[in-house]
Amino acid sequence: MDVQEHVSLARYSTLHVGGEARYFVRIADLEVLRAALNWAADRDLPWFILGGGANFFCRDEGFPGLVIRIESRSVTLTPGSVPGTGELTADAGALTRLAVIEAVRRSFRGLERLAGIPGTIGGAVRGNAGAFGVETKDRLSKVGVLRLTPEGWHEDVLPREQLSFGYRDSTFKREPAGYVIWNATFSLDAGNPEEGERLVNDDLAARKAKQPYEFPSVGSVFKNPSVERPAGALIEAAGFKGRRIGGAEVSVKHANFIVNRGGATATDVLALIKQIEREVLEAFGISLEKEIVVLPHDTAG
Numbered sequence: 438m439d440v441q442e443h444v445s446l447a448r449y450s451t452l453h454v455g456g457e458a459r460y461f462v463r464i465a466d467l468e469v470l471r472a473a474l475n476w477a478a479d480r481d482l483p484w485f486i487l488g489g490g491a492n493f494f495c496r497d498e499g500f501p502g503l504v505i506r507i508e509s510r511s512v513t514l515t516p517g518s519v520p521g522t523g524e525l526t527a528d529a530g531a532l533t534r535l536a537v538i539e540a541v542r543r544s545f546r547g548l549e550r551l552a553g554i555p556g557t558i559g560g561a562v563r564g565n566a567g568a569f570g571v572e573t574k575d576r577l578s579k580v581g582v583l584r585l586t587p588e589g590w591h592e593d594v595l596p597r598e599q600l601s602f603g604y605r606d607s608t609f610k611r612e613p614a615g616y617v618i619w620n621a622t623f624s625l626d627a628g629n630p631e632e633g634e635r636l637v638n639d640d641l642a643a644r645k646a647k648q649p650y651e652f653p654s655v656g657s658v659f660k661n662p663s664v665e666r667p668a669g670a671l672i673e674a675a676g677f678k679g680r681r682i683g684g685a686e687v688s689v690k691h692a693n694f695i696v697n698r699g700g701a702t703a704t705d706v707l708a709l710i711k712q713i714e715r716e717v718l719e720a721f722g723i724s725l726e727k728e729i730v731v732l733p734h735d736t737a738g
């Protein structure tokens with residue numbers, strides 16, 4: 438296990454801001470993951486699981502514990518027990534986009550609308566990531582995990598029904614210290630690769646038209662309080678589009694995105710988030726809830 442010290446987390450967040458991890462390790466093997474978790478526990482250090490960093494950044498003061506980056510990336514497709522069906526099992530570190538494209542290429546359908554979600558399968562399962570009315574949980578059948586028990590970290594396979602999925606919510610999100618996602622299995626139907634590819638490309642074009650792909654971001658900062666009142670509309674109505682602190686800016690394209698216009702710090706982003714929370718509460722009486730994860734406060738262990 439190669440534990441590095443003082444590793445900048447800015448390069449591991451798609452927003453490109455933030456401080457250092459005191460300790461940092463890349464993991465592609467389940468036994469090494471277990472060893473890393475025990476290593477942190479032996480030293481009484483907090484730990485944090487990192488996937489693609491598309492929903493996360495670290496405060497500028499850094500994280501005093503161990504950041505564990507999951508880099509197991511294999512994706513396997515097998516025929517299902519019912520003819521015309523299939524099962525895709527992806528390691529937690531597999532990029533969601535590549536897992537979906539592999540399913541499409543191999544003539545399976547069911548995951549196409551998730552193709553544009555940046556980050557890994559582990560991050561998508563934990564946050565029940567979704568797009569175009571489809572959520573990660575919809576085709577999920579089971580999740581392979583390490584689960585913390587009084588005897589230590591144990592391998593387990595949990596069926597979807599046990600995982601309390603909701604809008605950007607799951608057991609993994611509510612109990613981050615209790616689980617690490619190691620892989621996920623999805624049930625798929627037979628599909629047409631050309632149709633699948635068209636859907637993936639159309640969705641990507643729609644995203645590029647509506648979301649600020651031209652600047653670094655971590656996607657939607659806040660959860661939508663309701664379908665009728667999406668966070669972006671509230672933030673826009675509060676006059677935030679284009680508002681800037683340092684290098685951090687509320688996107689002019691989509692007000693629920695904060696983009697790094699160059700040289701932003703985590704402190705800039707957090708100051709902008711605070712302003713949004715305060716002014717949306719004042720204007721509409723609505724407390725926005727963050728969708729993104731900010732270290733250290735959202736520490737797992």
Ligand SMILES: Cc1cc2nc3c(=O)[nH]c(=O)nc-3n(C[C@H](O)[C@H](O)[C@H](O)COP(=O)(O)OP(=O)(O)OC[C@H]3O[C@@H](n4cnc5c(N)ncnc54)[C@H](O)[C@@H]3O)c2cc1C
Nearest residue numbers: 488489490491492493555556557559560561566567618656
């Ligand atoms: C341009 C852009 C567009 C986006 N569009 C969407 C969208 O349409 N829909 C949507 O839902 N999201 C969207 N996002 C947000 C992001 O893509 C998702 O939240 C994604 O699922 C995050 O995955 P990740 O691997 O990057 O997670 P990370 O950012 O690395 O981590 C996020 C959280 O997941 C936890 N985590 C990660 N891996 C594991 C694991 N193996 N076990 C346990 N916990 C784990 C981390 O500890 C952390 O708490 C967008 C982001 C960007 C930058």
